[in-house]
Amino acid sequence: MKRRHNLLLVALVVLSAIPAAAAVPAVDSGNTAAAAAENTSAAAAQEKTKANYTRxxxxxxxxxxxxxxxxxxxxxxxxxxxxxxxxxxxxxxxxxxxxxxxxxxxxxxxxxxxxxxxxxxxxxxxxxxxxxxxxxxxxxxxxxxxxxxxxxxxxxxxxxxxxxxxxxxWREPTVKILSDTYVNGQVKAGDSFTREVVIENTGDSAVPLSPEVKTERRHCRGHCPNKLNPSWIDIDSPSQVAAGEKATVSVTVSPPENADRGRYDTEINLGLKDPNREEGNDYWQRIDANFVVWTQPSEPFETSFQVSDETDNLSLTLMPERYNADNSDEVSFDVEFVSPDGEVVNAERVRVTDSGHVDLGDRRSPRASQQDGEYAVRSGGQEFVYRVDEPAAGEWTLRVMPENTMSFQYDLTREEASEEATNEPADETANETSD
Known part of the structure; x- marks a missing residue:
């Protein structure tokens, strides 16, 4: 019995020597994550309680x-x-x-x-x-x-x-563009036109000037302009604008004879450095170049129309459209009427009308052709009127060959006598209009 008590005492001593951690069962990773989440949630709740901000x-x-x-x-x-x-x-x-x-x-x-x-x-x-x-x-x-x-x-x-x-x-800019920031016009394929951009430097030091044509195409939707070849544009410019002086940048557009007709858009950055403007702010010196290329037709425009027995006279009004083309040659038309029996009638031009628009508000416009003191003036266009007296009844043919215009509108008017044979025009007037 004495030996048995000694063995029991040794066993108790050995068990007491084992670390307490070894006696705790292992906790799996899932339980650990859950415990961590619970602790985080408790900390967030405690922080929320503390966030009692002054109202x-x-x-x-x-x-x-x-x-x-x-x-x-x-x-x-x-x-x-x-x-x-x-x-x-x-x-x-x-x-x-x-x-x-x-x-x-x-x-x-x-x-x-x-x-x-x-x-x-x-x-x-x-x-x-x-x-x-x-x-x-x-x-x-x-x-x-x-x-x-x-x-x-x-x-x-x-x-x-x-x-x-x-x-x-901000500071008052020292570099200003005195002309419109648009280069607009119409040009016949194979010809050219030139626009001038005037720049003034009121500062105390010269500023650099280095115009450059933007080559990447601008985003557009719907009817987009044709892609411009930068070689069509020639820029003549000094390398700087002297202090207190003005400089002129000449932009010449010269599409080749085989250029596709249509609208072309691009942008020219003048490369100016105004010390009183923020770096990277260059919107004010971007020049929009928008122009239309057209080709001279080889055959005249032709259309047919009817003339009644009551027609006393026939008149044709032609209205050329020009895209700010004040540099272009004078517009003209060769007009022929062909009677029902095939006879060619050279109509007499009886009237030419010039119109314009005068703006007293000095609103800068891409169509403005000139600035004259208090008046901003732009052309409103021209009208050419041709007349044929006592035309024969039947089907007539009109032939029009335009010169120096990219489009025109026409009106054909037949003035008819009343049944009582008076000279007063009838209530009904036949008109045809086309672009």
Missing amino acids: LFIDAEDSYRDAKPGETLEYTVTVKNGEEESVEVNPHLVTTPMSEYPMEKKWVSIDGPSSIDAGETAKYTVSVEIPEDVETADYRGRVAFTDETVTYPGRPARPIHSTHISADV
Whole structure:
């Protein structure tokens, strides 16, 4: 019996020497993930309980402003306290590393109360003094009223009680384009036309000038223009615009004789560098080149029409259409009428009418042909009228050969006598119109 007690004592000693961890059953990975999720959820709930932010409601008037160097901007910010007790505020400027041009704190001063009573509204005046030597750019910042922030994944902390303010600093441009930023016209295949773009530099130093034709095709839908060959455009330009001087860029468009007729569009970037404009801002110096190529027909246009026994005279009105082609040669038509018996009748041209449009508002237009002081003038077109007296009844044929116009409209009018043989025109007048 004594030996048996000794063995039991040894067994107890050995068991007590085994680490406690070895005696705990292993936990599988699924249980571990579930436990971790439960802990995360509990932490999120606890954090949500802590996120008890102060109820301040902020409204800023006209927070996006323009300014020149040396000017002072004032922004009005309204803050309403939604709490049941007064709230201490600390208005200050906050900028983030995400801003390319952050507003400087030394530019900004904020005037307003340091506390807002429960349910009350306070107004703050934010003054921003723009330095004289500041770079032309859009400066941005936020006016925060407390130190409370919120953080989103991957982003720096952002003040909760804040409003955005912006000062887009600009200077009066020193480089201006005095002519229309359009190169429009019509041109016969094998011919050419030239437009001039006048540029003025009012600055103290010369600016570079390097016009370049845009080669990539612009996106369009529907009836797209033909693809332009850049070799059709020749640009004659100086390499710079001297200080206080003007320069002229000549753009000549010369499609070959085998060019497809139709509309062509492209863009010319003048390559100017205005020191008072933001880098990359070049929309103001883009020249739209839009023109129509046409071909002179080898045969006249021909159409037939009926003449009644009551017709006293026949008149034809031709209205040529020109695409801002003030450089083109004079428009003309060779007109022939063929009577029912086959006789060719050379109609007499009895009237030519010129029309135009005068604009007192000086609105720049791609169709403007000239600027004359207070008047902006553009051509309204011409009309050519031909007449045949006492035409024979039956089917007639009209032949028209146009010269120096890419299209025309025609009106054929037959004036008929009344049954009483008076000279008054009848109520019914036959007209034909075509493009």
